Amino acid sequence: MIAQVIVDVAAKQTDRVFEYHIPKELTDVAVGSRVVVPFGRRKVQGFVVGISETTSYTGKLKDLLVVIDELPPLTPELIALSKTLADKIFSYRITILQSMLPRVMKANYRKILVPLTDEIKENTLFKGEPLDLNEVSDLETIVKIKKLIKNNQAKIEYLVENKAKKKQVAAYLLTKTRTEYQDILGGIRTTAKNQRALLNNIVEKYNEYPKLGSTIESELGISSSTLRAAEKKGWLLKKEQEIYRNPLKDFESNASKHSVRLNSEQLDALNSIGTSIKEKEAKTFLLEGITGSGKTEVYLHAISTALEQKRNALMLVPEISLTPQMVKQVKERFGDNVAVLHSGLSEGEKYDEWRRIRRGESQVVVGARSAIFAPLKNIGLIVIDEEHESSYKQNDTPRYHARDVALLRSKFHNCPVVLGSATPSLASRARAQKGRYKLLRLTKRANQKSLPKVDLIDLKTVEFAGGQFDLSIPLVDAIKEKLAKKEQVILLLNRRGFASFMLCRNCGFVLRCPNCDISLTLHKDTGQMQCHYCGHKEPIPRKCPNCQSEKIRFLGTGTQKVQEELETLLPDVKILRMDVDTTRRKGSYKKILDSFGNHQADILLGTQMIAKGLDFPNVTLVGVINADTALSLPDFNSSEKTFDLLTQVAGRAGRAEKTGRVMIQTYNPENYAIKLAQSQDYEGFYQKEMQVRFQGNYPPFFYTTLITITSKNEQSAAKEAFVIKRKLMLELHAPTIILGPTPSSVAKIKNQYYYQILVKYKYEPKLHDLLHQIQDDAQLAQKRGLNIYIDNEPERIM
DNA sequence: AGCACGCCGACT
């Protein structure tokens, strides 16, 4: 038998199947198996993508060396999916296969030098151990090693190592009958207190054994040394047992059958979805529901329907709203059937959750983008919550969009996909218009509450509080009023740090990052100027580095500065700040939200991570400190992003009985995105924005592909970009628009210059092959220090 | 990718 293998070498020439003979001992190889194969002189990891009787290869086939896992980690579905997807997004197939698995399953490669004779073993190079060649860099040793190899005294071995560790715990089994233990107990000294406690426990609770070592220790207050002694005496037998790390241990898993009653709109939506589940239709629904309309309830009911049909369900949520609150909700409804996959878990925890899914031990999977590859079988429903979120598109290779993958999987499983949002992406909403998706609308708030009242504050005319130009008097008054009633406030400012740039008022100098084309942000907590792209740090200047003037100002207010201003204006108020800087540590995210939820703080001040999914009943005021930050970005979808953000954050106010209020500070109160966000009129925004996109020849009227060329040398990046453009111009025809090459809006990041070309097209059958060609050429260009990236349907084209 | 092979200039 012959196995078709994709090897773990991400390169153009190796991005194809290599065939291997399956030796008799390895009978458990299947499509989806992870294997180790000889490849040239090396050994590499690979994935079996096919098995056949014959081969057309004329050379001598090598044998498969190892099958790594008992259960093939990938299903035939995922193997097939990897091929379709790799082609679609111009990625190597192995890159896709790797990203379908938890990171710990990526192989580690090592090269070691093994001594071949006993006397050489004593050589100072080895010290009894094989020598790790990755750690050898000095010339002298290299010469020595070459000599040894030449004289046949040592040889190089290639190792493929597995990082994945299964968590083991010690369990103790009993070895004797109850009466035998009674006899032992009678025979030991009364002073051996701990041993007596243990034996007493065994006699009394004989049937509870085997027990975990940690359980015995904590129950009886004895230490591991007592257990070790008992094991030595043969009373107990220690056995290492594999357990799953439990990332959900903080949540009670009392699967309660209770569920909220749905209103008629929700029921209609649920019926449509339910019918599709039962009829096994690969249909896509767009569930457009205003904030608070109870989309989540519809999802949960639909998941129940799938489970009743003995089928499984996959639900994606944006990383940022994969809050403990959300997990809790799902967990309470479906109990231990739920597996969760997101970046808050350790690598080990992710691996364990993933294995539970693979073994078919969970029926519901909730996770962020990459969970779309969960090895769930028999999928009856796929839900994508907040479908407009740009985080569903991966920003680096492989640049897949979870929505596209969902649609592919839905076809395979014949199951519906539900895309839900209060502010659907224009692309999805337009598809619903055309009838490619079925539009389901929820127009009423589930709790009958009216939408919060939204006020715009014109920063051009308003007066400010406290001498700074960040917090207007009306906003501060409203905050005071709410806090006086013991209610809570959420404030959004989409910019972290203290001030986003340093400006010299004498010479106009702006302090920039030496590695990137961007200004440095002042961080007061660390007392440094930081680059938000490459992490470069330097001290805060006291004088202008250019003209030595002391008239320097720090402008562009960030969250740290607003926190300071609030603390001055409202001295007794407790403020929590939530941004990348305060949530870097594992668990700090949950901690901040918990403490705000318990009303240990009055104001939650944060960047856009606070805009999504949070549900705090006591929050009655949401303030947006500057609505213009996202709007000023020169991108085709900046209006959409602004509208989304404002609508989402407005939805955080007045979730329970109390009516909410929203105040948006802006310099552009006449802007349509801001005005329509004020009235929370998604349909109105959709109509207006479609006109704008139509006039600008932007998506969804055109398909787009972005080609980015980077190099440490600006000229060569630009030159290569023009070469590529010429190639495109020759092959593509008139209605297609080719923009650029232009430098990216941040023209330099980490000392790499970025040039880009944007292709906008309606119908261009040649483009796909052409882009594959460009990608193939990219490998040659790489030797000249050039990197070429192709991004199908980019989220950002600046 | 990573490794070997092969061809050319420099040095004990």
Next chain:
DNA sequence: GTCGGCGTGCTC
């Protein structure tokens, strides 16, 4: 004569 620089080509 041989060591090591890099361009070229292959991996079942």
